[in-house]
Amino acid sequence: MRRENEFRYSKLANILREQILSGYIKPGQYLLSENELCKHYGMSRTSVRKSLDRLLQEGLIVKKMGQGTIVSPDVLVPHNPRRTLRIVGTAPSYFADHCMQMMIQAYELENPQIEVKYLSLPVLDFWDSVQASTELGLQPDLIFISDRQCFEVEHPESFLDLREPLASSFAKQYPRIMNAFRREDSIIAAPVTFSPVYLAYNPGLFEKYGLSAPKPDWTREDFIRAAQKLTVDTDGDGITDQYGLSLSSAFSRWTVFALQNGVSFEGAADRQAVLRTLTFLHDLLYRYRIAKLSPIHRPSSEGFIHGKAGMVLTTSIELAGWLNEGMDFEPQVAALPFGDNKSTLIIANAFMVPADCGDRELALQFLQFTLGDSLQEAISRDRRFLSVQQAVNARMWDKPTLDSLHIANERFENSYFLSEVFADFDLMEEMDIEMGLFWLGLESAEATTNRILDLLHAQP
Known part of the structure; x- marks a missing residue:
């Protein structure tokens, strides 16, 4: 725990140092307040204060x-x-923390006449921060973003169409991932890594409690029985301190249960599918009491990281971050058993090139380098992230794992970006408010279903 906390405040200190030494925050200018830093970077006040002290x-x-x-x-x-290549990226970001510097160092080693400067900006109000940096004269050549940030872009024509300059790189990628960044006839972002949301489990806990590894065809009932055995009062004080599942109320996690149960969040949703999903979530949390709700701002789950939960919904991006930060066990992938539809969500990180960037040649050269075979293999082999190249993943991961990740054969087409599930992100925010009592166990699944359906039916 101590090492993890030290990593957090060191990370924020590095981000602020980058902003100062790059000239983004100029001498004499004020930093964000401690409260604002906590909010924008998702950190505790203690970590923020230690960062500022450094x-x-x-x-x-x-x-x-x-x-x-x-x-x-x-x-x-x-x-x-x-010669300088300037990259602006979102923070916090597991990929930026654990891969960006590796990519930059490898690129600079081959191009010693070029320096790459990377500036981290807070994920909250990210595009406003990019605009502010541009107004300060710090025009980025590349912008590193999440898939959601890309889908929030209001003027796609402000970014370079990457189809022709990166045609050879895109030819090696999963079409499903690449095509998600199309806007009409253009591809405005180049994905560098991605992941489905999947179920990870702690093999040490499974072995400790006499549980076999989850089979590819295990059922929801099998999952419940495993979670029940993993839910334990380990020290005999009358308080359960280990759970079968660490569950997050973040839309990027619980929506997987909805997809597996056939829920559509567009127009007239199937009432029984929504009710079935919410009832199952309440079963896990409050009837069987085999799941523990983690804070929405930390869908990564402290419980799973520290061996206090046997299973968690996660991504390879998140999991690689945990492993690179020193988690002391190697999680394994299990098939998703929550419903009849073998569907899940996808997330991705990508680069965008502003149409008015200062050095288009360097920006494209850097992208071609990072999407090349050698660096994509290093990302997977050395940092444990999924590659955007199908051939690389086929070499680095076995087929049962790829099947469980929903990225083998036609099953990949049953995976969706959050922006494809919710065409309007405002709807997610409204639903989040309406579900507050549900997550606390203070409103029934049926009542919450009615409130959600009212929202969906009110869509234009």
Whole structure:
């Protein structure tokens, strides 16, 4: 736990240091308040304060009593004679934390006359932050984003169509992933990694409680029985402190249950499918009491990471982040057993090239390099992320695992980006508000179903 907390505040200190030394926050300008930093980067006040203390010791910031924190007027942004490629990316991001520097170092090794500068911006209000950096004169050559951030782009014509310059790279990718970033006749983003949302389990706990590894055809009843055996009061104090499943109320997780049960969030949804989904979630949490609800801002689940939950819905991007941060066991992939429809969600990270970027040639060269065979293999082999190249994943992962991940053969077509499930992200926010009492166990599945259907039927 201590190492994990140190990683968090070191990460924020690195992000703020990047912003200061790149000139994004200029000498004399105020940083975000502690409350705003907590909110924008999803960190505790303790981690934020430790991050600021580190920058204070380095002489990069000055605290003004009762006013806030400013960049020290004495900070000098170093001049670099090398040709510079500027990348702006979203934070927090497991891929950026554990792969970006590797990619940059490999690229700079082959191109010593070029320096790559990476600037992390908060995920909250990300596009506003990109606009602010541009207005400050820090025009990015590349923008690193999540699939949702790409789908939030209001003016796709502001980004380069990557079909022709990256045609050879796209020819090796999964068409399902590449085509998700099409806007009319253009491809406005180049995916660099992706993952379905899948079920991971702790093999050590399964063995400890006499459970066999989940079979490819295991059923919902098999899942419930396994979760019941894994739900234990380990220290005999009368309080259950280990659960079968760590469950998140984030839409990027619980929606998988809905998809598996045939729910459509467009127009006239099937009432029985919605009710079946919500009833099962309540069963897990409050009838069988074999699942523990994790905070929505941490769908990664502290319980699973620290061996206090036997299973969790996750992604290879999230899981690779845990493993690279030192998790002490190797989770395995299990088939999703929650319904008759073998469907799930997909997430992805990608690069976009602003149409008015300062160095289009360098931006495209960097993308061709990161999408090449050698680096895609390194991403998978050394950092445990899925490659966007089907051939690379076929070499690095066995077929049963690919089947469980829903990325083998035609089953990949039953996986959806969140933007394909919810055409209007405002609907998700409205549903989130309506489901507050449901997640607390204070409103029945039937009542919540009625409220959700009212929202869906009210869509234009």
